[in-house]
Amino acid sequence: MIEKGKSVLLFLLVVISLVQSYFLAYSMPYMEAKVKTELDYVKTEPLGTEENVENLIFPEQLVLHLGDDKHTVFYPSTLPYYDLILTKLQGREFKGMKRDLVNTVDWDQIRRENKGVELRFGRDIPFELLQRVFKIDDDFLFWRDSIDRIWIYSSKSSDEVRTFFFSADGSNVYESERADITIGDVEGYVGFGQYWDPYSSEDGNVYIPDKPISRLLRMEVPFSRYTTEQMQDNLFFDPTTTRTIQDRQDGPQFYTDGKRGLKVEQDGIWMTYTDPVAPTNGENDIIDNVMAATSFVNQHGGWNEKYQLVKEIESESESIIRFQQYYREVPIVSGSSMNFGYMQLTLQQGFVSSYNRSLLVLSNEMKNKSTRQLPGGDQLRDVIGNLDLGGRNIEALFPAYRPSLGKETVVMSPVWAARLLTGEVIIVADSIPASTK
Structure with a gap:
């Protein structure tokens, strides 16, 4: 009987100990709430939206090579074609990377003779960041390199699709030997540009529209x-x-x-x-x-x-x-x-x-809209040729908005802008009112 009583007493002591442990453990937040750190002062008011880094990385140009030395250029504003091509490529897989020297191939001949698309980022994108945008093979030994172009084309001579990633320093090129892109895919990309504004390039770097373009509004x-x-x-x-x-x-x-x-x-x-x-x-x-x-x-x-x-x-x-x-x-x-x-x-x-x-x-609302014309062809070439760049070369040309601040509005005027090899961006040419003819 005494032994039974001891067992009951021991059981009660164990239960009481567990209850005490519970209250000690779960009463701590009340103590911690009295401790204030420097970070507790931060009460930030949500202002703009949040963004993921992969949405901040996209090509500034898609250069479409149509064959027979015909070309056109899509910008992010070239909707819906730019988005259609980019979305399709983001769904493809790029595997089996092989490195080679960039000068082992005549790229000027390829751009003149073969159909394809160039994704031009215009700046160095580390492979590790690019992998957040495209499905690039994980088993890749050169992740510390950066690229500034992806070029996909269908070869006339071998009836196959080839995909290359160009290192930003201009020395290496990486070929994805197992990219799941077909000749039909390339034909589809190129097909979007068949009836778009024709562009020409003397060096394969800077593309200029053959005629003036009137696709942007002053607002x-x-x-x-x-x-x-x-x-x-x-x-x-x-x-x-x-x-x-x-x-x-x-x-x-x-x-x-x-x-x-x-x-x-x-x-x-x-x-x-x-x-x-x-x-x-x-x-x-x-x-x-x-x-x-x-x-x-x-x-x-x-x-x-x-x-x-x-x-x-x-x-x-x-x-x-x-x-x-x-x-x-x-x-x-x-x-x-x-x-x-x-x-x-x-x-x-x-x-x-x-x-x-x-x-x-900036508001999504626009007032006092008017169509503007940007120069092209020889007129634009003459403007560029007369620029005093102090020996700095242009590596990309693109349409942009030049802002002018008023009391209640910002006036957005279409211009041609250029990025120099130094990374500096300058305004090259203004737009004029579009012809009403």
């Missing part, structure tokens, strides 16, 4: 803007500690929390945010920094239009990442008159040390 676009208070709430850990260094209506405005700084200028439409980062000795990885830059924008202002990854400058100490803004699928190029049409971030090992962006939010 006035209403806008709203992010306020300085909204950006302070998004960028400073505790906005209540932020103080004004200089606040004048006729000049830049400066704000700081003692460590980070915010400069708002151009009558409140452009901001520069700085956050000093201590130098480190670790590796500065460009891919990690691109991912970190995308995440930072998602959390601090968001994306209020379509953007494209256009610049990745990497050094031992930092990376500079730039995203080009598009409006209605056309890039915005402001020239030197105003800062507008891009975001740029400087990062060190994933930490953002500077952040530049416009505070304007």
Whole structure:
């Protein structure tokens, strides 16, 4: 009887111990809620939308080779054909990569004689990032390389489809020997361009329309803007500690929390945010920094239009990442008159040390639209030939919008823009009112 009583008592002690352990374990959050860290001050207000990095990587041009030295060019604004081709290629698989030297093939002969499509990104895209956009074989030994073109063509001589990825430094080319693309696929891509504007190129790099083109509108676009208070709430850990260094209506405005700084200028439409980062000795990885830059924008202002990854400058100490803004699928190029049409971030090992962006939010509404004509043919060649580029060569030509800021609207005017080998983008030629004939 005594032994039975001991057993019951022991059982009760065990139960009481378990109950006490339960309350101790699950009462901890009440204690933790009293502890406040610096990050708890961040109460960011959602402004723009969030974006995935794969949606920021896309070709600036699709060059279609129609055979017999006939060509045309699709831009992101060439809807729906640009999207149809790109979507189809994103669903294909590229396997069995083989590396070779780029000069082992006469590419000028191939572009003149064979039907195919070139995807031109216009900047270095690391293979590891490109894999987020296309289904590229994982078993690939050259991931640290970057590419700037993909060229797919059907060979007249061998009746087969060949697919090549061009390294951005111009030295190597990678062939996907097991890409699931058929001759019928290539014929379909090329078929979209049969009745499009004809383009010509003397060197296979810069393509110029044979005739003027009238596909873009001049328009006035209403806008709203992010306020300085909204950006302070998004960028400073505790906005209540932020103080004004200089606040004048006729000049830049400066704000700081003692460590980070915010400069708002151009009558409140452009901001520069700085956050000093201590130098480190670790590796500065460009891919990690691109991912970190995308995440930072998602959390601090968001994306209020379509953007494209256009610049990745990497050094031992930092990376500079730039995203080009598009409006209605056309890039915005402001020239030197105003800062507008891009975001740029400087990062060190994933930490953002500077952040530049416009505070304007363009409306989808358009006012006072009019059709404009961009020059082509010999007229455009003469304009380009008369440019004083100081020895800098043009590597790409594309239509763009040049913005002009009014009181309530931004005027978007179609222009020809060019990217130089240095990476600089300039405005080459203006548009004129389209003929009514």
